[in-house]
Structure formats: structure tokens, C-alpha cells
Amino acid sequence: MTLASMVRKYEPRRVPEVKVATTAMIASLAAEGYDTVTAPFGAALVDLAKQDDRIVGLSADLAKYTDLHIFAQAMPDRFYQMGMAEQVLMSAAAGLAREGFIPFATTYAVFASRRAYDFIAMAIAEENLPVKIVCALPGLTTGYGPSHQATEDLAIFRGLPNMTLIDPCDATDVAQMVPAMVAHPGPVYARLLRGKVPSVLNRYKPDYQFQLGRAQTIRAGRDVLVISTGIMTMRALDAAEVLAKDGVDVAVLHVPTIKPLDRETIMAEVARGGRLVVTAENHSVVGGLGEAVAGTLLQNRLAPRFGMIGLPDAFLEAGALPTLHEMYGLSVSKVAEKIKGWL
Incomplete structure (x- = not known):
């Protein structure tokens, strides 16, 4: 390391001032007014495992923080604690899949995408094994900085052959993606919303059902088409309510599956013409939706x-999550402001 690089590394960062204050380092993602469901992933996995003896669960010392502890408590003989060794976690999941099991391997998204990528690529994806990788703290859903913010995980896994990618919006998506993942014969990487997860989609579309590989219109609109995924579908829906007060009619197309992408539905919606088209994602603008x-x-x-x-x-x-969302443009007010500025 050169003297100049050392100076750059340790000099204070210049952070723009934002008028959002909270003492919580990690805040709830639930927008005000939404009901929440506790641990929808863990509950759905237990329900499905009661019907399918092939389902097993593995975690790299993070079961409590990926809601897999619910599965571990319900089915301790089918749960494997691998310790803080993500490469071993993925290799063991691959071995179990080869023996006819359907392993659900959970950790944080940064650890799967950065630490264990080669093991996922060689042991799981290349062999097209039915390992289901479910990862918490995707994108900007934690305030603990670059070591825990998986802002590039979708870009990393989009380039991996055989890998299906899911970015759920809410508790309904999370619960319903679990049986869809089991039914899918190959490997799946799913971003996870854990803890108290907001219930959003059914408010706008009461008959909503998650479908692997399918995008769905959640809200119609004549002026703007927002094509969104993950928590940004919730933000887009809330921003649409704000913009409606200014006479701006916003449609929201929810894309829970990033790969395979539902190109037909996206093109059909865009081809209707006349609308500003905006994509919204809780991910780097490089390599994502x-x-x-x-x-x-x-x-x-x-x-x-x-x-x-x-x-x-x-x-x-x-920093505090609401502050970071405001800073980086993921808050409802910032989404509405940006869309209005483009019109």
C-alpha cells in the first residue's frame, strides 16, 4: 500500500447531510400502515417439509437471522448447523442434493455471493443440483456498511448458468416462493426478507399469487410504468399514491424473478407506448434488473x-436504514421526486 493510498483509506468520508434521524441502526422495512407477518420463510418451509421428507435445512451460524431457526426447532433431525464456513455450507448442500435431498442453505447475501461463489458455481450450478440458497440482508437492508450490504449479488449470480434468481417484495412473495423453489428442478438463489415482513401485494391485488418466472401488473396507470422488484415494488406502490395527488397516474409491474426474466410481459407492457418507463431495484444499477x-x-x-x-x-x-434509503434514493419521497423530475 502506498502512502497516498493509505491517506485515502483513512481520511474521513464526506457524507451528504440528510434530514432523517433515527437511533436504530437497522430499522423495519415495513412502511407505515402495512400489516406484517412474522418469519414467513421459516413458517412456509416447515409447512412444506411436513409433506416432503426430502427437504433439509442448513445454515452457516445464522439460522436465527435467516428465520431458519423455526425449521431447526420443528425438525432438529433435518437441520444442519455448519458454523461460520460458507464454502462448507454450499459443498454440504451439494452433497445432500446428490443424495436425493432438497437442501435449503441460508446465510447472508454477501457471504453467499462473495465468499462462496466458486463453490456455488462448481458444486451446485455446473451440476444443476436442486440446492435452494436463501439469503438475508440483500441490497440496502442493513445499516452495517459494505461488509454486510449485498448491493451486487444479483449481478454476480445473473451471469451464472442454471441459476434462477428471486427477489421477493413482501410476506406473500416470501411464503409462496418456497413451494415454487421446491418444484423447480435446478438451483435457486432467493433474496430473503426476514423477521416482521410487510404484507403489501394483496392490498393492491387481492388474488396475487407468486409465479416463478412471471411478472405481474399490481397497479394500472397511464402516465408512468414502473418495472420493479423486491422491496422497491412496495416503494413504487407507495410513490404511486403520492404522485396520484399531483395527477400523475403510475402503473407498477412487479418482477419477482430476475432470472429467467419475463421478457414477454415486460415488452407487452412497454409496447403499449406513451408512458415513461422506470426500473426500480434495491441493487446496484450495474448488472441488475x-x-x-x-x-x-x-x-x-x-x-x-x-x-x-x-x-x-x-x-x-x-448508518440508520431510513437515513441511508433517503441518501441513496430508495425512500418513497425520493422515488416520487425522481419520477416526477423525469416527466
């Missing part, structure tokens, strides 16, 4: 007015 949608549209000669809402190509600050 926005670039996947943009590539799809250009390859099919569709060129609408287009904008991307996502995280910058940078290591993010640590």
Missing part, C-alpha cells in the same frame, strides 16, 4: 423514455 430490462427493450427495438432507480456503483455508507 434495470440493465436486464434495458437490454431486453433495445434488443427488441423498443426505445421508450427510460430511467433507472437503484443504488450507485459504490460502496455505501453505514
